[in-house]
Amino acid sequence: MTPESSDAERWCVVTGGRGFAARHLVEMLVRYEMFLVRIADLAPAIQLDPQEQSGVLGEAMRSGRVQYVSADLRDKSQVVKAFKGAEVVFHMAAPDSLIYTSSPSVVFDGVHGILNGSESMAYPSKHNDSYSATKAEGEALIMDANGCNGLLTCCIRPSSIFGPGDRLLVPSLVAAARAGKSKFIIGDGNNLYDFTYVENVAHAHVCAERALASGGDVSSKASGQAYFITNMEPIKFWEFMSQLLEGLGYERPSIKIPAFVMMPIAYVVELIYKLLGPYGMKVPQLTPSRVRLLSCSRTFDCTKAKDRLGYAPVVPLQEGIRRTIDSFSHLTAGSQSKREGLSKASRILGGGKVADTLLWKDLKQTLTAVLILVSIYYNFVATGSTIITALSKALLVSSVFLFLHGILPEKIFGYTIEKIPASKFHVSKDTSHHLSLSVVTSWNTTVKALKSLCQGNDWSFFLKVVFVLLIMSFAGAVSLHSIFVIGLPIAFIVFLVYEKKEQEIDSVMLGFKSFACKRKNEVSEKLFGSKKYD
Template structure:
């Protein structure tokens, strides 16, 4: 399907939730670059860097009164719902924000006259944590409840299902409310606070000579500019088709879309590329390979010990073992055809910039911590 020029359609006022986070900041920046003049962000905290042209609002998605006041003031035409706690947040927080918060946001968006709603979901909503996913597409069922081992993913899946059921085309005098979901896999990039920092922590601890599994499992990763691009294309597509009802093979509203770089890599090849860009010189003959069963046993033991002594989460968990040994890559043909999606930033190009950014931020944080410690010592003297 041929796509018109991206900037040919005005989106009106756009509001992004979680706008102080890494991905949402990329979304705001990309929307701004493409001519969106009325951009707003909602987050619990102010961003580290304010983007020019963006109005920032402090608000808690679980506080319906506060969110309603912001929506009454902003009156967004488009909502990009990218806010979420980190995957390791307490379960009650994950459910309250991801599930209840999304339901509240949908209700308030409808009340305020929002027309288009794009939800940031996760490619993990179709995985049960054990079965390999090879070129998985949107026909794969969403897994929730007892069959979904990760509570974070369960809340993202429940929220996605709810968002898509709220898709509504105008009739009987009621305004349309069109929704869709974007499912990125393994997000990394400049501003990344999760994926690359976790991998680089292993490098900085000097643990790059250990590998879990045989490295025969392909895995999909996605640079965050590409994820932001997909959100933009989704919003444009919803707006373009608001007065038309395309056939099932072209429909965007009420649909979910996998988004990746389209460059699946063997998991440990990707990880060692990250480490190499940070300066690692480990040779293949220096690597000690631990089989998956032994790694799961060790991770389970560590989790029990850390739990028993109140030590938090160990560096090796059963979830990390499963992820590092799973085959998990996705088909993005649907996004290419219906959204006109194609990656803007290649995997290695994006990694070079992202690793550099991650190391720079780490050095700044360490410098601040060292300065703080020196200040404390001076005051003691």
């Protein structure tokens, strides 16, 4: 759509208009009827959610009070086209006034906490992360642009935005709770934070626009400045998180871990991501900058915004929390959908009793198996018996058990003794047939493999065979004692951990696989590449 405006129309542009806070700003501008609104974003066309379709935004778009334009702010021609005829642009460059959405992180060094910080705080020599550093650079450019050719600018620094439509804070918090990671408090849990309900952030932008448009002393005092925006109700960071979790039906975090304990772990995770990130590893949640943010205090003074912009929160903190919880009813603990079908770990184990035992699906069955294995270990393995001796002992114990079980009466002191029917030891024709087929199939597969090796053409298959046989030779050298002491405990733990952390482990393995394939291709090119030109 080509943006056009008549002399009687007053247009504003909201860049990044499909973002979290920007959506609320657009709806507020529509409700206030201050401007006709042009949404500028990267997507070629706007896709409205069902709620937006039937709400204020959908109605405004159908009536023409809101337009959408696809624009890349790195392309000057697209920017000029998107801003044509606009009086105000929220967030990026504008003809008459410019309101830039920044962040309080521009004054946070990642080490020292901030209590009731004011706008007089200078930028740190080193920022906590690249996001904070680029926001600070943007602020500096916006401040320098104030007064150029009549342009009035200011910077809004909303602190820790939350509310309906959030796609980061609450979803990640719920994901952590469902994965059992929300039990922990990083630090002492007493660090204070200023959170800002998203509607208050939108209101702050409107206040800023009104102040810049007022003229006289009001606009001159408001322009060229940065403003902290909060709900003006500091709260302990972990208390805020606990209220959200409790409201959604999850447990409060309660286990405190000192930040100095988490930092080395975070650095290791960050290093692993730097190595495996290019090969598909997901961005980790645990990073040094995240640990600092979760353990430091960050509260800010909004006096300047109140005096010069006329800002005051329109939605109190507790009301904002309530609205946020209500909007995420689909993420409550009770709505958590169960896994459809078998897990990958269960499929690997065959999905039967072995899987149920190793994955602790049936606690009684698993504990029984553990007791039996412990008994076998102490009676047969730990004694240093040979395989034939151990097998003889096992058969002897089984024979004695079956004989004694057989001569027992059907009832003892009123308790019924379940007899083991002879059919338990009978192998049916179908089972025999399947077993025979399995043996024949295995033999045919082996013969096929031998034929392939005899041809001497498939290097990849040859290396796989060698690798498997080497593994088997190493495995054959492992004693029965080691299998019981090391192998079985690992089996009871590894498969359970894999089922719980399937996505994370698969992501890491995919990274390793991609890395290995890349190195394999490089080696192959060096060894065999020259043959192509012989």
